[in-house]
Amino acid sequence: MSLSPERLQRFARHIVLPEVGGAGQVGLAEAHVVLVGCGGIGSPALQYLAAAGIGRLTLIDDDTVDVSNLQRQTIYTPSDIGKPKAEAAAEWVRRFDLGLEVLPTVTRLGGDNAAEILSGASVVLDGCDNFATRLLVSDSCVKLGIPLTSGAVGRFQGQVANFAGHLPEQPCYRCFVGDAFDAQDCDTCAADGVLGAMVGMVGTFAAMHAMRVLLEGKAALGVPQYGTLHLIDGMAPSLRPLRIAKDPGCRTCGTAAPVQADLPS
Ligand SMILES: [Zn+2]
Numbered sequence: 735m736s737l738s739p740e741r742l743q744r745f746a747r748h749i750v751l752p753e754v755g756g757a758g759q760v761g762l763a764e765a766h767v768v769l770v771g772c773g774g775i776g777s778p779a780l781q782y783l784a785a786a787g788i789g790r791l792t793l794i795d796d797d798t799v800d801v802s803n804l805q806r807q808t809i810y811t812p813s814d815i816g817k818p819k820a821e822a823a824a825e826w827v828r829r830f831d832l833g834l835e836v837l838p839t840v841t842r843l844g845g846d847n848a849a850e851i852l853s854g855a856s857v858v859l860d861g862c863d864n865f866a867t868r869l870l871v872s873d874s875c876v877k878l879g880i881p882l883t884s885g886a887v888g889r890f891q892g893q894v895a896n897f898a899g900h901l902p903e904q905p906c907y908r909c910f911v912g913d914a915f916d917a918q919d920c921d922t923c924a925a926d927g928v929l930g931a932m933v934g935m936v937g938t939f940a941a942m943h944a945m946r947v948l949l950e951g952k953a954a955l956g957v958p959q960y961g962t963l964h965l966i967d968g969m970a971p972s973l974r975p976l977r978i979a980k981d982p983g984c985r986t987c988g989t990a991a992p993v994q995a996d997l998p999s
Pocket of ligand 1: 987
């Protein structure tokens with residue numbers, strides 16, 4: 735792929751960075767990012783992924799825009815209230831850059847459709863609001879061999895990490911949280927509250943983390959830091975990295991994991 739003069743101009747501030755460069759920008763244009771959740775984390779993440787020229791974006795959300803979302807979900811306006819988030823988010827992308835391919839998917843990810851929807855992604859960025867979906871997305875990524883960027887936030891605490899549980903030495907998201915949360919479906923934002931700018935930090939940090947994955951082997955920024963969880967404390971404020979160990983007993987990526995038997999060798 736080569737970039738047109740117009741695209742070269744649009745992404746000039748990336749291309750001039752030695753850590754991205756022309757090869758990196760082409761890599762971003764050739765990438766397919768699947769965004770799970772077009773809410774507080776997904777919304778700012780989408781803005782920076784689209785701005786970065788990610789060639790293909792799949793947007794997954796089964797929710798509709800509510801007036802209380804506007805405090806932090808920056809791509810929506812009052813005229814979007816009541817619309818499916820995935821559709822409204824896709825409209826935002828089309829207004830922003832007609833050079834990107836955007837595929838809105840108004841559905842809830844489940845065991846029956848996850849593999850089909852996620853397969854072919856260069857990276858999956860998960861900014862959804864519940865553990866059941868997070869674990870499903872992570873398990874699917876391990877099975878499909880797709881890297882995962884995970885972003886989560888509660889009140890003033892944020893977490894961002896890249897996972898590559900399909901690789902022998904790397905942990906997956908389940909190694910981090912365990913099996914206890916599979917059945918839980920907890921949207922804590924409504925009950926606990928969340929600061930809008932806090933999800934903005936987590937979403938943009940996650941977008942940059944996804945870019946690190948996409949640029950691996952293509953540009954100097956491409957150091958994914960798989961298995962390092964970045965804890966963002968919005969109250970302190972501070973940022974702290976935490977190394978997650980691979981759990982040999984993990985039922986998704988561990989040595990005894992049944993799912994490994996299904997993987998092509
Ligand atoms: Zn694991």
